[in-house]
Structures are given as structure tokens and as C-alpha cells.
Amino acid sequence: MHDGNGGKDDGDARARPPAIGPSGHIPVLLQEVLSALALAPGHRIVDATFGGGGYARALLEAGADVIAFDRDPQAIARGREMREREGWGERLRLVESSFARLYEELAERDLLPVDAVVFDLGVSSFQLDEAARGFSFRHEGPLDMRMGRDAAMSAAEIVNEWDEARLARLIRRYGEEPAAGRIARAIVRARANAPILTTRALAELVAGALPPARRHGRIHPATRTFQALRMAVNDELGQLRRGLVAAERALRAGGRLAVVSFHSLEDRIVKRFLAERAGRIAGASRHRPQLIAPPAPSFRLLKSGAVRPGAEEIAANPRARSARLRFAERLDAPAHDEGDGPIDEEFGS
Ligand SMILES: C[S@@+](CC[C@H](N)C(=O)[O-])C[C@H]1O[C@@H](n2cnc3c(N)ncnc32)[C@H](O)[C@@H]1O
Structure with a gap:
């Protein structure tokens, strides 16, 4: 969940910058x-x-x-x-x-x-930085999102197989996404032509389904949808x-x-x-x-x-x-x- 760069581990525990792992992964709190x-x-x-x-x-x-x-x-x-x-x-x-x-x-x-x-x-x-895991809309990769071998399904299976109403409920409930209905509709319409198999394809589709004000905000428009999928894939x-x-x-x-x-x-x-x-x-x-x-x-x-x-x-x-x-x-x-x-x-x- 955490990235960026910290500093050297010295001085008072409260004042010092956070310790980092070899990856540049900053542990929170x-x-x-x-x-x-x-x-x-x-x-x-x-x-x-x-x-x-x-x-x-x-x-x-x-x-x-x-x-x-x-x-x-x-x-x-x-x-x-x-x-x-x-x-x-x-x-x-x-x-x-x-x-x-x-x-x-x-x-x-x-x-x-x-x-x-x-x-x-x-x-x-x-996990976020490795494109092949499919967690991030910032990297092109397969729509996977399984954290481990024990997850029952991939994000691609949800996106391509669940019906529109169920998708909308998932995105609304786990993503707390107000435009869940529009996103679910856009997904169902797009997959009627071809299955949605990559992170970028889904991210672009979600962005296109949102009102213009949401497309250019501080938070990437697909953030909530990706979060909802990840939470469901990994229960x-x-x-x-x-x-x-x-x-x-x-x-x-x-x-x-x-x-x-x-x-x-x-x-x-x-x-x-x-x-x-x-x-x-x-x-x-x-x-x-x-x-x-x-x-x-x-x-x-x-x-x-x-x-x-x-x-x-x-x-x-x-x-x-x-x-x-x-x-x-x-x-x-x-x-x-x-x-x-x-x-x-x-x-x-
Ligand atoms: C935010 S990271 C932990 C970072 C860690 N505290 C550090 O300082 O480097 C969360 C990790 O928990 C693992 N994880 C998430 N859900 C899990 C579960 N149900 N069982 C075991 N591991 C899980 C993920 O695979 C991920 O590697």
C-alpha cells in the first residue's frame, strides 16, 4: 500500500523519517x-x-x-x-x-x-507496481488482481461474466462509487463486442462512462472500480x-x-x-x-x-x-x- 522514499534510520524514533524496505516500500504508522x-x-x-x-x-x-x-x-x-x-x-x-x-x-x-x-x-x-498482477490502472496488464493462489476468481471473470445489476452493486458497495450504474452499463455494452481483458481497457472504459468533472480530478477515475474488484476477487x-x-x-x-x-x-x-x-x-x-x-x-x-x-x-x-x-x-x-x-x-x- 505504501511507496515512496524515506531517509536513513537515525535519531529519535518519533522524529525520524520512516524506515523503508529494500523496495522503497514505506511501512505506514x-x-x-x-x-x-x-x-x-x-x-x-x-x-x-x-x-x-x-x-x-x-x-x-x-x-x-x-x-x-x-x-x-x-x-x-x-x-x-x-x-x-x-x-x-x-x-x-x-x-x-x-x-x-x-x-x-x-x-x-x-x-x-x-x-x-x-x-x-x-x-x-x-503488487501494485507489477503490471502482470493486474492490480493497477497505471500499468497495462491482464485483469487479474489475485493476491494469492487461493483466490477463487480473477477480476476478468467478474467483469466479463457478472450481470449488470450485480456489477453495479459490487462497484457501489465496495468502491463506494456514485456512478456505479453507469460504469456497469458501459462494461456490459463493451463486452458484448469483445471481452475486457486488460487493466487499461477497463480503466479507459470506466473513465469514458463518468461525467467530465470526474475524469480529470485528483483521484484517477477508475480508482474506486479497481478497488471494488480487488476486494471481491480476494474476499x-x-x-x-x-x-x-x-x-x-x-x-x-x-x-x-x-x-x-x-x-x-x-x-x-x-x-x-x-x-x-x-x-x-x-x-x-x-x-x-x-x-x-x-x-x-x-x-x-x-x-x-x-x-x-x-x-x-x-x-x-x-x-x-x-x-x-x-x-x-x-x-x-x-x-x-x-x-x-x-x-x-x-x-x-
Ligand atoms: C500493505 S501490505 C503489508 C506491508 C507490510 N506491513 C510492510 O511493512 O512491508 C499487505 C500485504 O498483505 C497481504 N495480504 C492481504 N490479504 C491477506 C490475507 N487475507 N492473508 C494473508 N496475506 C494477505 C498482501 O498480499 C500484501 O503483501
């Missing part, structure tokens, strides 16, 4: 995440989204052992190279898996419980909910959970999950009285709102603009039963 995790040497920390390894590097340098997950095999391969180069050895374990499975993966390796879990959601600049909201539940099961009492999100729908899921688990809101509908006593809180909120990046960080890394960090401490109550059903009946799982 890094110092805030480190302090939210209450690190101590020897702690066992799960980095649920390894990406460019920016968080993992900082955690290792602070003396923690890291179990890093990524569903993207390229991220894991990069992690192996970093481990070799830096001599981290067994202090960095790499797991190619979606974080929804983190509890099972840790159990299989006998690594439970853990001291902290951190999620840094979305895509990495590696990002369903993954997030399952990842949070898995983290709740994996953490020891007193352990920390920290989540950095970049999208209001993601942040809403995190906020709601933590509020429920902290006993701030009832899990059941407000129209239905609770028949049974709610479970004991499994988390304590350490801050009621979200932490946002400061102006300095946003100036150095514009992609940090929409970032929000929420964090909490695991209490010793058992993990709650997960009776919520799918996040989104139509698009999620």
Missing part, C-alpha cells in the same frame, strides 16, 4: 504500531501481512521473533531472501497462507499462544473478519492486537469487532433483546478512536492518507463464539 504492540525482546509476534517486510524488519530489530504470513507467494519468496541476507534464521518464520487460517497454521507448528498480532491490510507496492472483508477471530484465539491474555486499515469498510469491521469483544456493543440486533447473558469481554480497548498518520507522514507518503490504526489488549476470557455468518451475503464469504 510504523512507530505507532510498534508502541501499540508493547514489544519486549523474545516476544513471539505474528505479522499477518508480511508484504515488503517493513513491519517484520522493525519487529526483529526490536528483539522479537516473528511469524509472518502472506497469501502472496512472491511476498514469501522475498521474505526468504531477506532472511538469508540479514541472517535472521529461525527468528523469522514465513508462512504462505491467508491470515484467516493463522490459528490453524500456528497450532500445527506448536506456536500458540502468541504475544501480539498485527495486520496491515490491502496491497503492497510490489478481503470476509478474510478480515476471519483473521480477527483467528487472532483472538491465538493471543495470550495480555497480548496485543493492532490493525491498520485503509478503507472505511475495513475500518468499520475492525471497529465493530473490537467494540463487540470489549463489551461495548451487543453482538445481536438492537431490535432483539438479548436472551442470554453476553460473553465476558475478550479485549480491552486501549484507545477508543483510531490513530491517524500525522501531516508529516502523509507528506512523505501520500498513501498513508487513509490509514487508521486500532489496537487492543487481549483479556483472559475465552474467545467468543463466532455466530455472525457472512460479512456480505452477496459478495463475501
Whole structure:
């Protein structure tokens, strides 16, 4: 999610420019995440989204052992190279898996419980910058957008196979795109002639479907549509909910959970999950009285709102603009039963 260039790692932690991975990938809210995790040497920390390894590097340098997950095999391969180069050895374990499975993966390796879990959601600049992955309208590539081998479908399948009404609902709901209906209509009309197979073809089609004022704004006209497709291809909201539940099961009492999100729908899921688990809101509908006593809180909120990046960080890394960090401490109550059903009946799982 993060790119640009930072500076050298020196001086006071708060004043210094953000550390960067070898890629020029700037980790967002890094110092805030480190302090939210209450690190101590020897702690066992799960980095649920390894990406460019920016968080993992900082955690290792602070003396923690890291179990890093990524569903993207390229991220894991990069992690192996970093481990070799830096001599981290067994202090960095790499797991190619979606974080929804983190509890099972840790159990299989006998690594439970853990001291902290951190999620840094979305895509990495590696994924955005590699044309062949099809994530970006800035690079010509196939309309793919799968983060890992476990994704059920590609963006091209959605664009060329879903009916107009379903496409419009997807683009409106996940992209929060006001012109979703016009875009869906344009897609269906265009694909009647030939399938839409590349990022540029889709980006141009979307731009052409928008009112002129939207075509030349600060944000690229296809941003919201691409985001909606990526979220559906990778079931990002369903993954997030399952990842949070898995983290709740994996953490020891007193352990920390920290989540950095970049999208209001993601942040809403995190906020709601933590509020429920902290006993701030009832899990059941407000129209239905609770028949049974709610479970004991499994988390304590350490801050009621979200932490946002400061102006300095946003100036150095514009992609940090929409970032929000929420964090909490695991209490010793058992993990709650997960009776919520799918996040989104139509698009999620
Ligand atoms: C924003 S990047 C993380 C950047 C990282 N914190 C750093 O400092 O370099 C997000 C990463 O999470 C991975 N990811 C996204 N959803 C995932 C999921 N459900 N399971 C595992 N990895 C996921 C992506 O493949 C991507 O590499």
C-alpha cells in the first residue's frame, strides 16, 4: 500500500523519517504500531501481512521473533531472501497462507499462544507496481488482481461474466462509487463486442462512462472500480473478519492486537469487532433483546478512536492518507463464539 522514499534510520524514533524496505516500500504508522504492540525482546509476534517486510524488519530489530504470513507467494519468496541476507534464521518464520487460517497454521507448528498480532491490510507496492498482477490502472496488464493462489476468481471473470445489476452493486458497495450504474452499463455494452481483458481497457472504459468533472480530478477515475474488484476477487472483508477471530484465539491474555486499515469498510469491521469483544456493543440486533447473558469481554480497548498518520507522514507518503490504526489488549476470557455468518451475503464469504 505504501511507496515512496524515506531517509536513513537515525535519531529519535518519533522524529525520524520512516524506515523503508529494500523496495522503497514505506511501512505506514510504523512507530505507532510498534508502541501499540508493547514489544519486549523474545516476544513471539505474528505479522499477518508480511508484504515488503517493513513491519517484520522493525519487529526483529526490536528483539522479537516473528511469524509472518502472506497469501502472496512472491511476498514469501522475498521474505526468504531477506532472511538469508540479514541472517535472521529461525527468528523469522514465513508462512504462505491467508491470515484467516493463522490459528490453524500456528497450532500445527506448536506456536500458540502468541504475544501480539498485527495486520496491515490491502496491497503492497510490489503488487501494485507489477503490471502482470493486474492490480493497477497505471500499468497495462491482464485483469487479474489475485493476491494469492487461493483466490477463487480473477477480476476478468467478474467483469466479463457478472450481470449488470450485480456489477453495479459490487462497484457501489465496495468502491463506494456514485456512478456505479453507469460504469456497469458501459462494461456490459463493451463486452458484448469483445471481452475486457486488460487493466487499461477497463480503466479507459470506466473513465469514458463518468461525467467530465470526474475524469480529470485528483483521484484517477477508475480508482474506486479497481478497488471494488480487488476486494471481491480476494474476499478481503470476509478474510478480515476471519483473521480477527483467528487472532483472538491465538493471543495470550495480555497480548496485543493492532490493525491498520485503509478503507472505511475495513475500518468499520475492525471497529465493530473490537467494540463487540470489549463489551461495548451487543453482538445481536438492537431490535432483539438479548436472551442470554453476553460473553465476558475478550479485549480491552486501549484507545477508543483510531490513530491517524500525522501531516508529516502523509507528506512523505501520500498513501498513508487513509490509514487508521486500532489496537487492543487481549483479556483472559475465552474467545467468543463466532455466530455472525457472512460479512456480505452477496459478495463475501
Ligand atoms: C500493505 S501490505 C503489508 C506491508 C507490510 N506491513 C510492510 O511493512 O512491508 C499487505 C500485504 O498483505 C497481504 N495480504 C492481504 N490479504 C491477506 C490475507 N487475507 N492473508 C494473508 N496475506 C494477505 C498482501 O498480499 C500484501 O503483501
